[in-house]
Amino acid sequence: MHFDIRAGRVRSGTDWPAETIIGVRGSADAWTPILDGLPGGLHRAWREKRLDFVGQRAALMDGYVVLYELGERVVELSGAPQ
Amino acid sequence: MNRVELSAGAVIAYVSAGPEDGTSVILVHGASQHHGIWRNQIHDLAAVGYRVHALDLPGHGSSEPARLEPGDRAPEYTVSDYAALVLEFGSVVADAPFLLVGHSMSGGVVLNAALDEQERLLGVVVVDGTSFGRAYSDDFLDTVKLNVAGWLEVNYRSLCARAAGPDRIQAAVAPLLDTAESTMWNDLLAFSGLDLRPRLGTLTLPVAFICGELDWSVTVEMAEKTRALCVAAPTELRVIPGVGHFPQEEAPELLGIQLRELLEWALAGSTSSASTSTGGSQA
Numbered sequence: 001m002h003f004d005i006r007a008g009r010v011r012s013g014t015d016w017p018a019e020t021i022i023g024v025r026g027s028a029d030a031w032t033p034i035l036d037g038l039p040g041g042l043h044r045a046w047r048e049k050r051l052d053f054v055g056q057r058a059a060l061m062d063g064y065v066v067l068y069e070l071g072e073r074v075v076e077l078s079g080a081p082q
Numbered sequence: 083m084n085r086v087e088l089s090a091g092a093v094i095a096y097v098s099a100g101p102e103d104g105t106s107v108i109l110v111h112g113a114s115q116h117h118g119i120w121r122n123q124i125h126d127l128a129a130v131g132y133r134v135h136a137l138d139l140p141g142h143g144s145s146e147p148a149r150l151e152p153g154d155r156a157p158e159y160t161v162s163d164y165a166a167l168v169l170e171f172g173s174v175v176a177d178a179p180f181l182l183v184g185h186s187m188s189g190g191v192v193l194n195a196a197l198d199e200q201e202r203l204l205g206v207v208v209v210d211g212t213s214f215g216r217a218y219s220d221d222f223l224d225t226v227k228l229n230v231a232g233w234l235e236v237n238y239r240s241l242c243a244r245a246a247g248p249d250r251i252q253a254a255v256a257p258l259l260d261t262a263e264s265t266m267w268n269d270l271l272a273f274s275g276l277d278l279r280p281r282l283g284t285l286t287l288p289v290a291f292i293c294g295e296l297d298w299s300v301t302v303e304m305a306e307k308t309r310a311l312c313v314a315a316p317t318e319l320r321v322i323p324g325v326g327h328f329p330q331e332e333a334p335e336l337l338g339i340q341l342r343e344l345l346e347w348a349l350a351g352s353t354s355s356a357s358t359s360t361g362g363s364q365a
Contacts, residue, residue, distance in 0.1 A: 039296045
């Protein structure tokens with residue numbers, strides 16, 4: 001599964017674009033604890049290499065705060081205990 | 083803010099509170115923070131009779147920023163440098179042995195200070211801190227340098243327990259937002275190079291640890307490892323449930339209780355000539 005951000009929408013999918021600016025991907029086993037509210041969220045996933053952050057490194061860092069907050073909203077929407 | 087010029091021209095800004103005849107406690111903030119992270123504890127400890135001093139390490143808060151640039155590979159100030167300045171600061175504000183409290187990276191600073199001159203101290207309290215850092219790879223540093231401020235903001239937000247709520251998380255992050263990128267970079271390098279483990283066995287003064295249960299970066303396990311190496315020192319370890327890396331803002335009331343108890347414990351231990359047994363509890 002990966003996040004695919006297009007036209008301001010976020011969705012998940014299994015297809016992977018050939019040219020990726022910022023991509024976050026991992027197995028269902030890797031995603032499950034994060035969506036279940038693992039403390040640290042996507043940032044912890046990056047630091048602990050639980051997920052693959054792919055694409056352009058400069059773009060990833062430019063959008064890092066937004067990406068993290070996006071992950072937090074996804075956790076909220078998934079109904080994980082806070 | 084008060085200011086004092088120390089050796090090598092370092093100007094330290096600090097605030098003081100509490101009765102001048104109280105036992106001195108020096109509060110040392112963590113990486114890319116400043117004295118403001120202790121705002122609740124300054125008044126809390128002063129109210130129970132301590133003479134509290136909370137300083138801005140060089141490069142932080144009201145001090146001059148560090149001079150290096152993101153991408154440099156050697157810090158301007160190491161943890162050892164910070165420790166020497168804290169001890170020198172202590173000689174200015176306290177005319178008797180004092181207590182040291184350090185948060186996060188400055189858990190290492192206060193342990194380093196104790197290793198250098200423990201006879202001048204009554205005890206140390208390490209809050210979500212450790213005696214050893216993470217050795218950051220070149221690849222890691224090459225990525226983070228592209229946006230060290232954004233990366234650290236995310237890092238600090240993510241280290242707070244979500245249950246703390248947005249206002250308390252924002253308060254924990256606020257000192258970072260006042261910090262120059264050069265100082266942020268310095269502290270990343272300083273923390274990466276921290277390793278006091280081979281020396282910890284020489285400590286004989288009281289050493290206490292307070293950990294947020296949900297701190298996933300400087301973990302309870304890391305504190306336990308450091309504690310286990312303090313084989314000649316009386317030690318205590320307290321875990322605050324449901325709290326992350328910034329108990330000063332996430333749970334100031336709970337931290338206040340633990341801090342007051344452990345400072346009293348350290349004072350009792352430092353005045354007991356036979357106090358060399360290890361022990362403690364996890365709350």
